[in-house]
């Protein structure tokens with residue numbers, strides 16, 4: 001019998017990415033669609049179904065060729081029921097039923113998990129995680145997400161919130177987070193957090209700095225601009241990035257102290273700052289870990305970029321049929 005294939009779906013607020021993959025993790029076909037969030041996101045599931053069915057027809061494939069469809073979704077995911085609630089960037093305020101609807105329309109078994117967990121599975125399987133049994137993943141984007149694989153299992157916790165690295169408290173008196181508490185890592189080390197830190201530090205900074213000038217002029221500032229200025233040695237930008245890396249290093253060190261994974265993989269838009277970011281986080285990671293973790297848990301940059309999601313989504317099919 002020929003080996004069955006996998007379908008991965010990475011559902012995001014601006015695009016839906018799809019891939020057909022082998023069981024070994026090779027991508028055979030890849031495509032994407034724009035996410036239509038109009039009408040309370042009611043077009044999204046029908047669009048996913050149409051896109052899958054259309055592409056299977058185009059490639060002359062049928063449901064029986066597939067072991068399953070895996071999908072990563074924003075919002076609160078109930079993996080057993082296959083439902084999603086509160087995915088506000090999709091306009092999904094009510095409970096949505098991707099598993100019920102997609103299985104009915106494609107006749108292919110369907111599995112779902114949240115987008116950060118799925119990206120963690122992808123990086124662990126085909127990216128920087130080297131397919132090791134113990135890998136932690138943190139994604140630095142507009143917010144901060146995370147996923148933890150321990151003993152070959154993706155951790156979910158009792159209510160699905162394991163691996164919410166973005167809400168680790170790093171500064172009890174810090175900024176108010178969207179989750180309602182103060183000092184979450186996300187308020188400092190996400191793309192929006194970096195800009196917030198830059199604005200605050202600029203107020204107290206009296207020296208000469210291009211970053212300060214741009215902020216005082218009311219220019220649009222992004223995390224990338226702050227990193228780029230820090231790389232050129234701008235004194236305020238250097239201090240901002242040092243503060244961000246201190247908190248990020250503190251958080252990943254405590255993940256290391258708790259889980260002692262082979263790798264803590266750092267991905268997402270902010271990680272485009274690359275080695276420059278990694279080296280500074282590494283410094284604080286070394287300071288805040290105890291020797292056995294310091295020596296055996298390594299920090300790494302993610303390698304898959306934005307295909308981590310579809311690859312990890314497809315791997316949900318394998319994860320859910322392991323034993």
Ligand SMILES: [Zn+2]
Nearest residue numbers: 167177179184
């Ligand atoms: Zn929070």
